[in-house]
Amino acid sequence: MAKTTITAVKARQILDSRGRPTVEADVMLEGGAMGRASVPSGASTSRSEAHELRDGDAASYFGRGVSRAMANVAEEIAPLLRGRDADDQAGIDGALQALDGTPRLERLGANAVLAVSLAICRAAAEAGREPLYRRLGALAGAGDPMLPLPMVNILSGGLHAGRGMDVQDFLAVPLSAADYPTALHDIIRVRAAAEDVVDRYGAPVLLADEGGLSPGCPSAEIALGLMVEAIERAGLTPGRDIGIAIDVAATSLLGADGSYALSREGRSLDSAGMIETVAGWVGRFPIVSVEDGLHDEDWSHWPELTRRLSRIQVVGDDLFSTNPERIRRGMDLGAANSVLIKLNQNGTLTGTLDALATARAGGYSTVVSARSGETGDSFMSDLAVGAVGGQIKIGSVRNTERLEKYNQLLRIAEEPGVSYAGARFLAGRRGP
Numbered sequence: 001m002a003k004t005t006i007t008a009v010k011a012r013q014i015l016d017s018r019g020r021p022t023v024e025a026d027v028m029l030e031g032g033a034m035g036r037a038s039v040p041s042g043a044s045t046s047r048s049e050a051h052e053l054r055d056g057d058a059a060s061y062f063g064r065g066v067s068r069a070m071a072n073v074a075e076e077i078a079p080l081l082r083g084r085d086a087d088d089q090a091g092i093d094g095a096l097q098a099l100d101g102t103p104r105l106e107r108l109g110a111n112a113v114l115a116v117s118l119a120i121c122r123a124a125a126e127a128g129r130e131p132l133y134r135r136l137g138a139l140a141g142a143g144d145p146m147l148p149l150p151m152v153n154i155l156s157g158g159l160h161a162g163r164g165m166d167v168q169d170f171l172a173v174p175l176s177a178a179d180y181p182t183a184l185h186d187i188i189r190v191r192a193a194a195e196d197v198v199d200r201y202g203a204p205v206l207l208a209d210e211g212g213l214s215p216g217c218p219s220a221e222i223a224l225g226l227m228v229e230a231i232e233r234a235g236l237t238p239g240r241d242i243g244i245a246i247d248v249a250a251t252s253l254l255g256a257d258g259s260y261a262l263s264r265e266g267r268s269l270d271s272a273g274m275i276e277t278v279a280g281w282v283g284r285f286p287i288v289s290v291e292d293g294l295h296d297e298d299w300s301h302w303p304e305l306t307r308r309l310s311r312i313q314v315v316g317d318d319l320f321s322t323n324p325e326r327i328r329r330g331m332d333l334g335a336a337n338s339v340l341i342k343l344n345q346n347g348t349l350t351g352t353l354d355a356l357a358t359a360r361a362g363g364y365s366t367v368v369s370a371r372s373g374e375t376g377d378s379f380m381s382d383l384a385v386g387a388v389g390g391q392i393k394i395g396s397v398r399n400t401e402r403l404e405k406y407n408q409l410l411r412i413a414e415e416p417g418v419s420y421a422g423a424r425f426l427a428g429r430r431g432p
């Protein structure tokens, strides 16, 4: 038996940043190495992402328990993996997918499968005495490791903030910082200034799920104005030092009649109206990236949105659901120019690396992203560096489950041979 032979796989229930149960897995290897990983959970989910298995039994954590997912690890996944080589990540992920037998991992649960898939990678890295990002770099075959450009949540709305604003995320993107620690420092200045600005605006300084401020502005323009004010108040120049990114999360704006409900503004829009509205925001504010400006099945209008916003980055999150097939479909249509990458939308590490490679091969930029319900696991930070994601979206700089990931990037920044992406991978042809 090799030292990377799997001897035991175990799952437990832990709590995520919303105080809800999630799955953590431990994988033990013959040589004594151990890998542990846990999985996050989204609130604004797409209809095609991998399936998060919940008990649905009202008595168990309000129906959100994960005992069935844990049982699937103990009864099916562990027996399958015992005796296999943890070095064979792709083979193992393929076997897990085959064991499940459904495209969205509905039977075993993507939460069960992903926790194990990531723990195996950690165990193999540990056995090889290499940092996780190096192991991920080898699996991805993506070239030299590179720290990603962070896009950082400052103001929150949508399902992350009790629908206090229609748009889910207003983020700051550090454009001029030459290295990652400086980029983070610039963001912290903007965040501190935003607290003052929100206070002076007269809104209570309330925190949303990802630690963003939740001023409940009645329109996106007002929130964008607060963003500009915060950047200036921090002594930085909007559009030059700091750009603004937004995640419209339009799938969660969908009303029963199929229109987009901007409830705070008292407006209901069709797809063309949404495109006009978003293009209007981009024309008036220093926005460098727009995510999910339309919903996850609005394929026929995404190309038009992308043409209208071609000077900036147009990110598909729910649209692509970290699914290589959907990414290819988008490329054929000319939908978006950038892909949000979420490990648990895909369900396995190998599948996620495939999504990254598919995006890159088609010339789309990538943004490795956290979920609104997170754990302290910083796997995604190593993924963004090792697989050269180029950009990362973690949430605000105020919650431990987010800071673990920003801080892991600070640790990796000390390592030799790791450069910083800066704004070079931001998609879109900027300029006049």
Ligand SMILES: O=C(O)[C@@H](CO)OP(=O)(O)O
Pocket (backbone or CB within 6 Å): 041, 042, 043, 044, 045, 169, 247, 249, 317, 369, 370, 371, 372, 373
């Ligand atoms: O929409 C998103 O991009 C994510 C993270 O902000 O939210 P959720 O995890 O709720 O899907």
Ligand SMILES: [Mg+2]
Pocket (backbone or CB within 6 Å): 247, 249, 291, 292, 317, 318
């Ligand atoms: Mg999103």
